Amino acid sequence: MNAVLDPIAALGRAVLGLVRQSGALAMFALEGLSHLVRPPFYWRIFLSTLIETGFFSLPVVALTALFSGAVIALQSYVGFGQYHVQSAIAGIVVLAVTRELGPVLAGLMVAGRVGAAMSAQIGTMRVTDQIDALTTLSTNPMKYLVTPRLLAGTIALPCLVIVADVLGVLGGFTVSVAKLGFSPSTYITATLDSLKTMDVVVGLVKAAAFGFLIALLGCYHGYNSRGGAEGVGSATTAAVVGASILLLLFDYLLTDLFFSQ
Template identity: 75%
Template sequence: MLETPFVALGRLVLSAFRQVGSVVLFGLRGLSGLVRPPFYWKIFLSSLVNIGFLSLPVVALTAIFAGGVIALQSYTGFSQYHAQNAIAHIVLLAITRELGPVLAGLMIAGRVGAALSAQIGTMRVTNQIDALATLSTDPIKYLVTPRLLASTLALPLLVLVADILGVFGGFTVSVAKLGFAPDAYITATLSGLKASDVIVGLVKAAVFGFLIALLGCYYGYHSKGGAEGVGAAATATVVGASIMVLIFDYMLTDLFFTG
């Protein structure tokens, strides 16, 4: 007997809720490891270097060129209304509030999320996770908790660097190509700088870092089917983490600036 559209829709909705619930419970188990000794510092520090330091080049390049593009596009529009003086402020707001955390989050989702999923997924399909349980080591606490904390701390640091370099990219393009006076541009940037804008961007980054690591660990931990399953888990992580970054960016923006 063929399913009616309502039955198919209901099954899809229930499956989505079941998946969300499974991810939430997995995340709570990972967070609980923070208050239960021992804490695996070696894995935490290694993950912090991998997620933070080794991601600096891609985040830096993305931020610099994003700042330059914003300056160019703003000049194209604002020059029609003789409002070029607002470009420095627009670049600052766009980078600190939105593009800094969002672009860094998307870059980390592609670079780190897939790597986490592939690493843990490989351990799953080669029975290394089962071996940890056999040795009386909690796999969630050993594999997930340090990575969740490392990603949550690393992404705000990356975004802070991205903010600086993004504003610098806008400054460079504005001065070198658009003819702005360097001292006037710097003065306009400093006058528009607000700690609240930077803090909100860093809060977004911490949330994005947690979500990326959570999905990477979740899909890797539950992968199956050998190499094909590991590849599917990595793909699901990148897609899911990228979507979550954009969804939570909207939700946090609405909470902080219009709520």
């Protein structure tokens, strides 16, 4: 009997743990957002996080987008060559970059870079009792540490995705013209004909959601870290892995919401 009940009990504990963790994360997010409408707002933390998330993440996001666009053009040329529809490459590149690759790749790069940094910074403050010291100084830790970072992440990632969209299309254009023999004017015309405002807007909506999730997971795991340096390391890992999984999950949900009809 135990051989049958033990796996069921383990599954039940896992489900309850997931529900408990999801509820705690949701309450953490609501508390962080509630401080947006209650002064004071710590602009210095917000601006420094905005620069750290946006400006200093620009090189890795730009290179990722540029080479991704180039690879899409190359792979599309090989695949479409079997059906003699190479003229569709420009449309495929702009569609893939604006709808999916721009937001998703930028989000994953920022999750690995900024999400980990947020979790490590706040986690270090937790295990060294600096967060308790903020409370002693009559400073709300959520308002000071979490709220500015949530807003900065939500704003910074769409700005990065705009750059990623442009560079991704540029990468496809460069490879198509320099290597595959396309006419520059024809490629640009096909790109503009395929570019739709809705695709760009949905990509930016995804980016805002991804930026919020990355900041949320980084702050949450750092804020709740325990156990010294080992706990900070575990929180950092959990922040990056959790943000990446939620990013892909919400990418599917938002894609289904906007493009399922």
